[in-house]
Amino acid sequence: MRWEDFRTSEYVEDRRGQGGGGGFGIPMGGGGGLGIGTVIVLGLVGWALGIDPRILIGGAEMVTRGGGSGYERQAPPSPSRTGAPSDEVGRFAAAILGNTEDVWKEVLPAQVNRPYTPTPLVLYTRGTRSGCGAAQSAMGPFYCPLDRKVYLDTSFFQEMQRRFNAGGDFAYAYVIAHEVGHHIQNILGILPKVQARQREVGERESNQLSVRVELMADCLAGVWAKNSNAKWNAIDENDMREAVNAAQAIGDDRLQGRRGGEVMPDSFTHGSSAQRVRWLLTGFKSGQVQSCDTFRASRL
Template identity: 45%
Template sequence: MRWQGRRESENVEDRRSAGVPGLGGLRLGGGLGIGGVLVALVLSWLLGINPLTLLGMMEATGPAPDSRSVPAQSLPADDSMGRFVAVVLADTEDVWNQLFSRAGADYREPRLVLFRGATATACGRGQAAMGPFYCPADERVYIDLEFFDTLRQRLGAPGDFAQAYVIAHEVGHHVQRLLGITDQVESMRGRVSEAQFNALSVRLELQADCFAGVWAHHAERSKQVLEHGDLDEALRAAAQIGDDTLQRRTQGQVVPESFTHGTSAQRARWFRRGWEGGSVQACNTFEAREL
């Protein structure tokens, strides 16, 4: 991915040197990030813990400290990974500002928080074990950059564009928040069965994948950001974090009714759909007969 020397977003908060005591869980209202289920399954396999038990611990409700009270610092000049994240975030800002403007609306840019270990969020205590996640309550994306090591080393999804896809996916959740989609899905919690809500969650996640593809489409058209092999990197990352692939790797069996993010084939398919058409309207997973 061509990213060096390009505009960096001013919406990045660096909390990596600001330790936050305590290890309370991230509340369900904040939602699991793209790597939340992944990391839970990997840890359950390593530690011999029932993955459902571990997920329950990670989703436990805790006090929600004000994330704005946590000190943030500017990115160090020699922090190439931090600057890469800032460039990708800037690209998402440019694309979504343009698309919202075309629709006669204003895009409210999210902030992206870099942290290490744990940090305060408006959705409860955020932990690196959750993987990257979006908190709708404070409209921030949270990333511990060590997740990218997991993506590369343990999951076989290397490459800077694979990492850009992860960021764009979480920003896709912010777009869903602004469009009111997140609130509509969350309003169904407790009103439908667990299996039915999981199915809604899958459609929400696949739409965020499609929105990531929309970003890639427009970023490439306006800035020619892609290099040879970049698209394959994103598709490989999407496939490696499909529910079926993760469950097969960590549990040895696949339980479709427990899916919350979609299969490998579905995730790659919806990213590609956003990439090929660049259309937000084409990302309506909630009315799709087949995912």
């Protein structure tokens, strides 16, 4: 993947080196219904250890406290460096983010008549605070709808390679694009509607809604890749294999199987490996946001 050709984003907050791995805690759900609420964020590493069925958003997803908006606002973090970092992994993340901005600022108005407002990317080490609660490296990357930011400890990329054999630049770009996909869902007003619906239903249907949110974000990552490649021609067949491999590695069935337990489809919150690959490729083949309506799809 020739990411060096991409413009680097100015919407990067670099909090790496600030520490903060301990002492934040993870806000847990109290009484009340489930939704996209106070955050407990679990990424691929967390999933490998055990999947929480209430997970919703991103590589790290959200658990409700119930009541109010479902979120608990947190104290603001320490000041961070802004703009494109100078190290390679930081420049990579800033370049992928910049390319998502360049793609979505054209695609979103043209296809759904909505302007695109960029989402900042917060890079951190070990732990930091988000508008949705604590962020810690073991929780994986996630999107916070309250502050409209993506959070990423870049050591997560090493975990993808070491633990899941799902490395490669385009696989890592897919992770970032998936979280930006949740930002697109927020712009379109989908996330608040899902949250409201989850408060009204039981756990099984709540999980099904979560799966549809996640598969749509996979599809939107594919839409980004298709439109980016049409203009920059920076993705080749090997890159797509990397992304497909990553999507397969993080399917709920694959992750539950890694733990040696029974695969339970009713507990899926992200979708099976086959579903994740299918929707990523759906977006890549069409390049159209409209093709990503997983909520209208009768069969996922």
